[in-house]
Amino acid sequence: MLASPLSTARFPLLAIDIGNTSTVLGLADQDLELRQTWRVRTNRDLLPDDLALQLSGLFHLSGLEPPHSAVLSSVAPPVGQNYLLALRQHFGIKAFEVNTQNLPDVHVELSQPSNVGADRLCNLFGAEKYLSGEGRSSYEYAVVVDFGTSTNFDVIGKGRRFIGGVLATGAQVSADALFARAAKLPRISLQAPVSAIGKDTVHALQSGLVFGYAEMVDGLLRRIRAELPAPAVTVATGGFARTVEGICREIEYYDDTLTLRGLVELWASR
Numbered sequence: 001m002l003a004s005p006l007s008t009a010r011f012p013l014l015a016i017d018i019g020n021t022s023t024v025l026g027l028a029d030q031d032l033e034l035r036q037t038w039r040v041r042t043n044r045d046l047l048p049d050d051l052a053l054q055l056s057g058l059f060h061l062s063g064l065e066p067p068h069s070a071v072l073s074s075v076a077p078p079v080g081q082n083y084l085l086a087l088r089q090h091f092g093i094k095a096f097e098v099n100t101q102n103l104p105d106v107h108v109e110l111s112q113p114s115n116v117g118a119d120r121l122c123n124l125f126g127a128e129k130y131l132s133g134e135g136r137s138s139y140e141y142a143v144v145v146d147f148g149t150s151t152n153f154d155v156i157g158k159g160r161r162f163i164g165g166v167l168a169t170g171a172q173v174s175a176d177a178l179f180a181r182a183a184k185l186p187r188i189s190l191q192a193p194v195s196a197i198g199k200d201t202v203h204a205l206q207s208g209l210v211f212g213y214a215e216m217v218d219g220l221l222r223r224i225r226a227e228l229p230a231p232a233v234t235v236a237t238g239g240f241a242r243t244v245e246g247i248c249r250e251i252e253y254y255d256d257t258l259t260l261r262g263l264v265e266l267w268a269s270r
């Protein structure tokens with residue numbers, strides 16, 4: 001629960017999650033619900049004025065009023081800095097940027113806490129609704145599998161504990177590395193095939209790149225679960241999550257907006 005009611009003057013709230021491949025944006029109402037979300041390419045070449053144009057274009061296209069406040073998470077410098085400047089110069093907003101130092105209630109149980117990716121701290125907040133609480137499940141632990149440029153496994157404990165995790169090569173990055181080194185392999189799109197035994201080059205590649213990837217994820221989740229003292233709930237998010245939906249046996253929930261909602265929750269809980 002929030003200590004004090006949030007002033008209406010601070011809404012709509014703009015949340016921006018800047019990943020290495022995509023930037024996901026959303027506008028939230030006073031009830032902290034996302035009213036609209038957008039996904040754009042993360043482009044390190046865009047300057048603050050370019051980003052201001054992008055933002056005003058998105059609001060205009062959706063017929064929404066511009067935000068009154070903003071919160072931002074970035075793992076792709078200098079893009080976060082450029083959004084901060086765009087928001088200040090064109091919208092008069094001083095945005096809050098996530099880092100370990102400005103989140104007093106979070107316990108980052110790593111040897112170098114300040115190195116943890118801001119997106120992973122957002123996932124900690126996004127995972128809270130899956131952890132035990134009033135009328136909720138009885139889980140003490142959650143593992144968020146975030147299928148982005150890298151595939152992150154974020155191990156979260158009740159009480160805002162960031163326990164640790166795994167960083168694995170992302171599915172598209174793995175595929176790109178293979179295509180770049182094998183002259184006769186075509187660039188295929190990452191879709192699940194009908195069977196594991198491939199009957200042509202494309203089918204065989206889909207099996208390795210999608211089923212193989214899903215097995216890697218299941219295997220790591222089994223290992224993580226075995227290392228935890230109590231059962232964990234598992235939730236997938238990120239660009240590639242939908243491709244492995246129904247394939248990964250160890251994943252219980254798919255939640256496309258987990259990181260962005262986490263960012264909104266994080267902002268509200270300060």
Ligand SMILES: Nc1ncnc2c1ncn2[C@@H]1O[C@H](COP(=O)(O)OP(=O)(O)O)[C@@H](O)[C@H]1O
Pocket residue numbers: 018019020021022023042147148149150170171172173190238239240241242243
């Ligand atoms: N609409 C989509 N459908 C299927 N896969 C996608 C889609 N968008 C992105 N991906 C895949 O998701 C991964 C990138 O995820 P994304 O969330 O954009 O990364 P990041 O968080 O690093 O910016 C890549 O493997 C990419 O192929």
Ligand SMILES: CC(C)(COP(=O)(O)O)[C@@H](O)C(=O)NCCC(=O)O
Pocket residue numbers: 019020021075115116117118119120148149150151152167
């Ligand atoms: C692991 C990441 C590259 C994931 O980024 P993404 O795939 O979402 O673009 C990012 O969270 C990051 O740069 N983290 C810093 C290292 C760490 O979290 O330990």
Ligand SMILES: [K+]
Pocket residue numbers: 018019020119146148238259
């Ligand atoms: K991400």
